[in-house]
Amino acid sequence: MTTTRLEMRPSPGLTTPTKRGLLTTSVGSFPKPEYLQKARNDYTAGRIDKAELDRLVRQATKEVIDLQEELGLDILVHGEMERGDMVAYFAEEFPSMHIGGLVRSYGNRYYHKPVIDGELRWDEPVTVDMWRYAQSLTAKPVKAMLTGPYTMVEWSFDEHYPDRRAAVLAMADVVRQEAEALDKAGARYIQVDEPAVSTRFEDIALANEAMGVVTKNLKAKTITHICYGDFAPAYDDLVKMPVDQFDLEMANSDYDLIEVMKRKGFNAEIGLGVLDVHTHQVETVEEVVNGIKMALEVLPPERIYVDPDCGLKTRTRDEAAAKLKVMIEAVRRVKAELGIE
Numbered sequence: 001m002t003t004t005r006l007e008m009r010p011s012p013g014l015t016t017p018t019k020r021g022l023l024t025t026s027v028g029s030f031p032k033p034e035y036l037q038k039a040r041n042d043y044t045a046g047r048i049d050k051a052e053l054d055r056l057v058r059q060a061t062k063e064v065i066d067l068q069e070e071l072g073l074d075i076l077v078h079g080e081m082e083r084g085d086m087v088a089y090f091a092e093e094f095p096s097m098h099i100g101g102l103v104r105s106y107g108n109r110y111y112h113k114p115v116i117d118g119e120l121r122w123d124e125p126v127t128v129d130m131w132r133y134a135q136s137l138t139a140k141p142v143k144a145m146l147t148g149p150y151t152m153v154e155w156s157f158d159e160h161y162p163d164r165r166a167a168v169l170a171m172a173d174v175v176r177q178e179a180e181a182l183d184k185a186g187a188r189y190i191q192v193d194e195p196a197v198s199t200r201f202e203d204i205a206l207a208n209e210a211m212g213v214v215t216k217n218l219k220a221k222t223i224t225h226i227c228y229g230d231f232a233p234a235y236d237d238l239v240k241m242p243v244d245q246f247d248l249e250m251a252n253s254d255y256d257l258i259e260v261m262k263r264k265g266f267n268a269e270i271g272l273g274v275l276d277v278h279t280h281q282v283e284t285v286e287e288v289v290n291g292i293k294m295a296l297e298v299l300p301p302e303r304i305y306v307d308p309d310c311g312l313k314t315r316t317r318d319e320a321a322a323k324l325k326v327m328i329e330a331v332r333r334v335k336a337e338l339g340i341e
C-alpha cells in the first residue's frame with residue numbers, strides 16, 4: 001500500500017470532513033504468563049510434548065487477545081507467546097540457519113547467537129498459522145510481526161556470504177516470502193521490526209534497500225518498528241525506508257524527535273510510542289495527552305497511531321494492562337476534544 005503523501009497540518013479552526021484517527025495499538029510482545037514459562041522449561045526437559053506446549057501457547061495467545069479486547073485497543077497483536085528472542089525464533093525455522101554456541105552480549109549476559117551457515121531460502125510459512133489463529137479470535141485486525149532482514153543478519157554470525165550486503169539481501173528475499181504469505185492470508189498490517197538499524201546507522205541505505213525488497217508487493221499496510229536510537233542524526237535517511245508507518249519510541253526520549261519532524265517534515269504515518277516500557281512507573285493520562293498533542297502539531301490524527309514505545313514483554317501483565325489503560329484514556333480525551341469518533 002502506498003503512503004498518502006499529505007502535507008496536512010491541523011489548525012484549530014479547521015474541521016476535516018472525516019474525523020478519524022488516533023487508532024491505538026501495541027508494538028508486539030506481551031508478558032508471558034508463568035504457566036507458559038514453566039511449560040517451556042518442561043518441554044526443554046522432555047516432561048511435556050510439543051502438542052501440549054502448543055496448546056498452552058494458544059491459551060496464552062487467547063488471553064492476550066482477550067485482554068486487548070477488554071482494554072479496547074483498535075489494532076491487536078498476538079503477543080508473541082510462541083517466541084523467545086526475535087532473531088532466534090526465525091533462525092530456528094529458516095533453512096540454513098541454526099542456533100550457535102553461547103556468546104557474551106553486554107556485561108555478564110550470555111546468549112545463543114544464531115548462525116547463517118548456507119544459502120538462505122524460504123520453504124514454508126513460519127508465522128502464518130499463529131497469525132491466523134489470533135485473527136480467528138477477534139473481529140479487530142491483528143498485526144502480523146516479522147523480524148527485518150537487516151536485524152536478522154546483524155544479530156547473527158554469517159558464515160556463508162562474502163559480505164554483509166549479500167547476506168542482508170538474501171535474507172530480505174526470505175523475509176519477503178514470509179511477508180507475502182501473511183499478506184495472502186489476509187493480514188491488513190504487517191510490521192517488520194528493525195531494531196538493529198539504530199545500532200548502526202551507517203548501514204541505513206542497505207537496511208532501506210532490504211526493506212524495499214520485503215514490502216514491494218504487499219497489499220497490507222507496512223510498518224517498521226525501530227527502538228532505542230538517537231534518530232536525529234540519521235533522520236534524512238531513516239525516513240526513506242519504504243514503509244507506510246514508522247513505529248518509534250517517543251516517551252523514553254521525551255518526544256525529542258517531534259521537533260526534528262517539525263523542522264524537516266515527515267510524510268509517513270507514525271506509530272507514536274507514548275509508554276516507556278523500561279519503567280515500572282505508570283505514566284499519567286496528562287503525560288500521554290501531552291505527547292499525543294505534540295504529535296498533532298506535526299501530523300493529522302489519521303496519520304498517528306498511538307502505542308507503547310516497545311514490546312511489553314519486560315513488564316508484568318498488571319503493569320502492561322495499567323499502562324495501556326492510561327494510554328487508552330488519554331486517546332479518549334484527545335479524541336473527545338478533537339471531535340473524533
Ligand SMILES: [Zn+2]
Binds near residue numbers: 195310311
Ligand atoms: Zn522496540
